[in-house]
Amino acid sequence: MKRKLVIAVGVAAMMTGIAACGGDSDAEGAKDKDGNKVLKVWVMDGSAPDAWIKEVNKEFEAKHEGVKVEVEEQKWNGIQEKVTTALSEDTPPDVIELGNTQTAGYAATEGLADLTGDKDKLGYDGWNKGMVASAELDGKLYAAPWYAANRVVIYDKKIFKDAGVEAPTTREEWLDGLKKIKKSNDKAQPIYLPGQSWYVFAGLLWDEGGDLATQDGDKWKGGLATDEAASAMNFYKELQSLSKAPKDKDEATPQQSTDIVPKGNVASWIGLGWEAGGAVAAIEKAGGKADFGYFPIPGKTADKPGSVFLGGSNLAIAERSKHKDLAKEWLALAAGKKQMAKYSEEVAGGLLPNNDDAQFTPEAGSFAEAMAKSAVSGKVTPVTPGWANVETEPNPVKEYMSKVLKGEDPKKAGEAADKVINERINRK
Amino acid sequence: MTVHSQGVVTSAPEDAPGRAAGDAHNPPPPTGPNEVLTPSRGRRRLPTGLLPYLLLTPAAVSLLLLLGYPLIRNVILSFQKVNAKELITRKPEWIGFDNYGELLTSSTFWTVVVRSFVFMGTTVLLIMVIGTLLGILLNSLGKAMRLVLSIALLMAWATPIVASVTVFRWLFDEQFGVANWFMRTLGFSGYDQHNWFETGTSTLAIVMVLITWGSIPFVALNMYAGLTTVGAELYEAARMDGASNTRIFRSVVFPILKPFFLITTFLEVIWVFKAFAQVYAMNQGGPDGESQTLPVFAYVIGSGQQQYGVAAAISVLTILILVAAMSFYFRLILKEEDEQ
Numbered sequence: 001m002k003r004k005l006v007i008a009v010g011v012a013a014m015m016t017g018i019a020a021c022g023g024d025s026d027a028e029g030a031k032d033k034d035g036n037k038v039l040k041v042w043v044m045d046g047s048a049p050d051a052w053i054k055e056v057n058k059e060f061e062a063k064h065e066g067v068k069v070e071v072e073e074q075k076w077n078g079i080q081e082k083v084t085t086a087l088s089e090d091t092p093p094d095v096i097e098l099g100n101t102q103t104a105g106y107a108a109t110e111g112l113a114d115l116t117g118d119k120d121k122l123g124y125d126g127w128n129k130g131m132v133a134s135a136e137l138d139g140k141l142y143a144a145p146w147y148a149a150n151r152v153v154i155y156d157k158k159i160f161k162d163a164g165v166e167a168p169t170t171r172e173e174w175l176d177g178l179k180k181i182k183k184s185n186d187k188a189q190p191i192y193l194p195g196q197s198w199y200v201f202a203g204l205l206w207d208e209g210g211d212l213a214t215q216d217g218d219k220w221k222g223g224l225a226t227d228e229a230a231s232a233m234n235f236y237k238e239l240q241s242l243s244k245a246p247k248d249k250d251e252a253t254p255q256q257s258t259d260i261v262p263k264g265n266v267a268s269w270i271g272l273g274w275e276a277g278g279a280v281a282a283i284e285k286a287g288g289k290a291d292f293g294y295f296p297i298p299g300k301t302a303d304k305p306g307s308v309f310l311g312g313s314n315l316a317i318a319e320r321s322k323h324k325d326l327a328k329e330w331l332a333l334a335a336g337k338k339q340m341a342k343y344s345e346e347v348a349g350g351l352l353p354n355n356d357d358a359q360f361t362p363e364a365g366s367f368a369e370a371m372a373k374s375a376v377s378g379k380v381t382p383v384t385p386g387w388a389n390v391e392t393e394p395n396p397v398k399e400y401m402s403k404v405l406k407g408e409d410p411k412k413a414g415e416a417a418d419k420v421i422n423e424r425i426n427r428k
Numbered sequence: 429m430t431v432h433s434q435g436v437v438t439s440a441p442e443d444a445p446g447r448a449a450g451d452a453h454n455p456p457p458p459t460g461p462n463e464v465l466t467p468s469r470g471r472r473r474l475p476t477g478l479l480p481y482l483l484l485t486p487a488a489v490s491l492l493l494l495l496g497y498p499l500i501r502n503v504i505l506s507f508q509k510v511n512a513k514e515l516i517t518r519k520p521e522w523i524g525f526d527n528y529g530e531l532l533t534s535s536t537f538w539t540v541v542v543r544s545f546v547f548m549g550t551t552v553l554l555i556m557v558i559g560t561l562l563g564i565l566l567n568s569l570g571k572a573m574r575l576v577l578s579i580a581l582l583m584a585w586a587t588p589i590v591a592s593v594t595v596f597r598w599l600f601d602e603q604f605g606v607a608n609w610f611m612r613t614l615g616f617s618g619y620d621q622h623n624w625f626e627t628g629t630s631t632l633a634i635v636m637v638l639i640t641w642g643s644i645p646f647v648a649l650n651m652y653a654g655l656t657t658v659g660a661e662l663y664e665a666a667r668m669d670g671a672s673n674t675r676i677f678r679s680v681v682f683p684i685l686k687p688f689f690l691i692t693t694f695l696e697v698i699w700v701f702k703a704f705a706q707v708y709a710m711n712q713g714g715p716d717g718e719s720q721t722l723p724v725f726a727y728v729i730g731s732g733q734q735q736y737g738v739a740a741a742i743s744v745l746t747i748l749i750l751v752a753a754m755s756f757y758f759r760l761i762l763k764e765e766d767e768q
Contacts, residue, residue: 081731088516111516246602248625248715319516392733399716406626424733427511 036068039326040093042086045075046274047097047147047313052346056334063333067326077252080392087111092318094327098143100134100312101381105388107142113317113324115141121332126355134380135314144335147343147351148312150378151199152370154276155268157293159188163267167295169302171235178242181267192260192269193240195247195405196398199309200270200297204232206307206379207300212397213382213390213425220384222421224400225414233404240405247405250398251275258282270297272311273350276367294367296374310378312352386425396420505740512734520737527741536717537725537742541749543632544721548701551636551643555696556689559644563651564677581645589642593709596638600624628718631711635719639706643699647692654688655681690761694754701750722746 043053048071057069072093074082080102086092087109098106106112115122122144124132131145155167163184165177178190193200202212210228213220223229240247245260254260257275262282271279280290296305315335317327333339340353344360349368352375353359362368381387390396400417404410506527508520531537562581566574600607602623611619625631658681666676682689704723707713713720713728720728722742730739 081734084512084515084734088518105512109513109516111512246623248623389733393712394714394717394728394732399714402715 036066037323037326039067039069039095039323039330041069041071041095041330042074042083042093043071043097044079044099044313045073046272046278048073049343049346052339052343053334055342056330056339060330060333064326064329069330078393080388084109084111087318087320090320091322092320094318094321094323095330096316096318097146097313098316100131100145100148100310100314101391102388103134103143103314103316104137104383104385106316107137107140108385111319112142113319113321113327115143115317115328115331118328118332121328123332123336123355126337126357128352128354128356130310130378131312131314131354133383134312135316137385143314143316144331145354146313146315146335147353148310148378149272149274149351150308150310150371150374151203151270151272152294152296152308152367152374153268154271154279154367155293155295156188156266157291159185159267160293167293168298169295171298171300171306174298175238175242178239178268182242185267188265188267189244190242190267191239192245192256192266193236193243194245194249194251194256195240195402196250196395197270198250198395198397198401199311201232201236201397201401202309202381203297203307203377203379204235205229206377208232211382213387213421215382215384220382220386220422220425222396222414222418222425224397224417224421225411229414230410233401233410236401237405248402262286262288273347273367273371277347277350292367293365294370296370296377299377305374305377307377307379308374310375310380382425384425386427389424389427390421392424396424502740503744505737506744508737508740510736510740515734515736523737527738528745530738531741531745537745540720540722540725543628544701545753547632547636547721548697551639551700552693552696554636554640555643555647555700556693558640559647559692560651562644562648563655566648566652567655578649581648584641585645587642589705590709592638592642593706596634597710600634625711626715628715628720631715631719632707632721635703635707635710638710639700639703642706643696647696650688650692651685654685658684687764690757690764694757694761697754697757698750722749 053071057071060069061067074097076099079099083096083098083102083106086096087106088111103112116139119125119141124141127145128148131148132141135141135143135145159181160166160177163177163181165180168174168177181188181190205212205223205228208228208231210226210232211223213222245256251271255278256269257271257278260266261269261279276292276294280292283290297308299306315331317324317331321327335354337355337358340355340358341360344351344353344358347360348366349360349362350366350371352371360368362372381391396417399420400413403413403416505520507522507524508514509523509526510520514520562577566577569577599605602608602621605624607624608619608622611622624634662680663676666680671679701721702723703721704727707719707721707724708727711719713724717725717728723746726739726742726746729742730736
């Protein structure tokens with residue numbers, strides 16, 4: 001009796017432990033509240049200004065009676081798992097915002113609706129060609145480009161002025177200026193740069209002529225065990241040594257724009273338009289006043305700004321959406337020229353719209369102006385469906401950066417990272 | 429069948445615990461299991477026929493549904509290739525033992541296995557030693573202090589996992605952590621901005637402290653409960669024979685409470701081995717996967733990298749490894765039973 005009990009307890013305990021590791025998901029009915037059809041839209045944190053998206057939905061609901069648009073804001077952190085799970089469900093969100101580095105990966109999973117036949121309705125011809133590339137796979141269209149953006153250096157004008165430092169145009173000037181701030185101001189950190197800000201590193205790598213991964217026949221291979229990566233990392237290390245930011249975190253943990261910068265004593269940081277906006281809002285909410293200046297990430301020479309990752313988002317429709325036609329209508333409206341012009345205005349040019357004609361002329365001295373200046377050096381991550389695998393956590397590029405910053409040999413760390421990249425990027 | 433377990437008690441001071449003493453010559457206070465079982469013996473014959481099975485049905489059905497079904501699904505999944513694409517299209521591809529082959533030949537997997545065992549072994553040892561000592565302390569304290577200690581232990585036990593992980597992360601924070609302050613105060617250098625999560629070993633050491641802290645109350649309170657069943661006259665007799673405290677523990681307390689030690693260690697091994705939230709929430713298995721234990725490894729491969737088939741294979745292997753490792757323990761428990 002007792003023996004059996006003991007065994008039963010043991011087995012039950014073991015099974016509970018292991019079976020508990022599974023995931024779960026809820027499938028809400030995406031229909032019918034008061035008899036209305038519900039169109040569910042997922043947008044990312046910082047993508048859709050409130051006023052703008054309300055306006056879009058109002059116009060849409062007026063046109064389509066009995067339809068309600070429900071917008072859910074998602075965080076970037078862990079988004080891939082979330083989107084994959086959502087796309088596998090019977091009632092996925094109808095419209096999903098996808099990062100431009102991940103769209104090809106999702107297109108390859110067959111989870112996105114093919115929009116090739118709707119090009120005219122969506123306004124394909126007016127789209128920025130550079131942005132469309134990330135929404136296409138094997139000649140088919142899987143998403144509408146929405147916006148693009150790149151990072152610039154955001155600086156505290158007062159701290160820079162007190163230290164007698166001007167906005168730099170070359171890497172050398174940049175470092176000299178930061179060192180000068182360090183000498184004259186013992187309270188502020190010259191730059192807040194966490195060790196795993198890998199989009200910043202990618203820019204430096206492109207400046208050196210390297211790339212995160214290159215195509216080699218029909219395979220891809222990682223590019224971190226290279227001299228280019230070593231010298232890019234070398235410069236990153238020098239910058240990072242002027243920062244008090246942790247070496248094993250990225251810019252989102254803690255969120256630099258709202259958790260770090262508003263506390264003050266950050267002379268400069270590298271961020272996107274929505275991050276700058278978030279910091280300004282947080283400072284004003286606390287009763288302060290933000291006085292930010294902006295400059296493009298300096299290049300090796302003054303004639304060309306440093307390379308930057310041209311980030312951005314596309315809007316896709318889930319293959320399993322129950323309201324595909326409505327979703328297409330919504331897409332045509334939201335990503336259409338008229339609404340994109342309003343969008344561009346709403347974000348004050350801080351995000352580039354998918355249509356060049358909808359571009360808002362940025363104010364002098366604004367984030368948008370600095371961003372437009374550096375856009376000429378914009379580049380994207382390797383264009384292959386496998387790239388999305390590389391970006392999942394633990395991200396080999398981030399681990400590589402942390403290792404080098406902690407003193408490991410860049411070649412050795414690069415080889416370890418390339419091994420992971422090769423395995424993931426070629427995974428079918 | 430457990431009638432004779434008192435025999436162990438009586439033979440304690442002299443003999444090694446065990447087989448002798450089928451017939452006890454003096455009746456010591458019965459140990460726990462006896463007390464429970466004796467009254468039930470009279471009633472045991474009452475429920476006949478269907479009733480016992482009927483009573484068992486709800487538990488059995490819910491076990492089968494909630495554990496059996498996922499377990500079977502998991503095993504099936506482990507023979508399939510299910511990445512993001514297969515998950516979304518719902519067309520898993522049968523690949524036989526490929527997932528297993530890939531894992532068993534990967535050095536990463538074996539590193540994680542070894543790490544999991546070292547981690548589990550050390551933690552369980554710590555828990556059992558400190559828990560037992562605290563149990564003894566509870567038993568020898570006066571009423572008021574015992575209450576205070578019990579409450580303190582219960583509080584530690586009742587703290588939700590993620591909340592306690594958060595507190596531990598703060599304790600070991602790079603900039604404001606009390607751990608760095610403490611080391612500085614003690615006069616150690618290099619703790620101005622020491623990053624406690626810089627290596628996997630250091631990260632796991634902190635997790636170990638956390639799990640030990642959270643698990644000691646269970647052992648200590650059980651130990652205390654067990655100790656209350658050891659009669660005071662046994663101590664007196666042992667003292668009269670001139671036994672020291674350690675000797676009393678070794679020759680009186682330990683043999684009596686051996687079933688307690690067996691089952692508690694057994695449970696702790698399972699609990700620590702499967703600890704997921706503590707390890708994952710502490711540092712997501714980082715840096716660079718160096719603090720991944722088997723459950724975290726399975727999660728990172730599955731949910732993180734969307735290779736659900738491989739993750740299922742990891743969890744099946746985890747069960748098999750754990751069963752293999754625990755089989756000696758099963759044997760030990762069974763042998764113990766047979767001897768009695």
